[in-house]
Amino acid sequence: MMKGFSCGLIAGALIGAAAGMLADPIKDRQHAKMSRKKREMFKAVGNVIDNVMDMF
Numbered sequence: 001m002m003k004g005f006s007c008g009l010i011a012g013a014l015i016g017a018a019a020g021m022l023a024d025p026i027k028d029r030q031h032a033k034m035s036r037k038k039r040e041m042f043k044a045v046g047n048v049i050d051n052v053m054d055m056f
Contacts, residue, residue: 006052014045 003052010045010049010052017041
């Protein structure tokens with residue numbers, strides 16, 4: 001039960017972040033900055049998923 005909740009929470013956060021990025025148009029000069037932040041975000045999410053999998 002807890003594993004499903006954690007997966008749902010992470011999936012919801014990813015979907016919400018993607019929807020927020022699509023809803024807010026990005027200027028050209030901010031594209032590189034957003035790309036760096038996106039890589040950092042996915043790395044952090046990967047670390048969280050790895051930690052959650054280690055718990056179970």
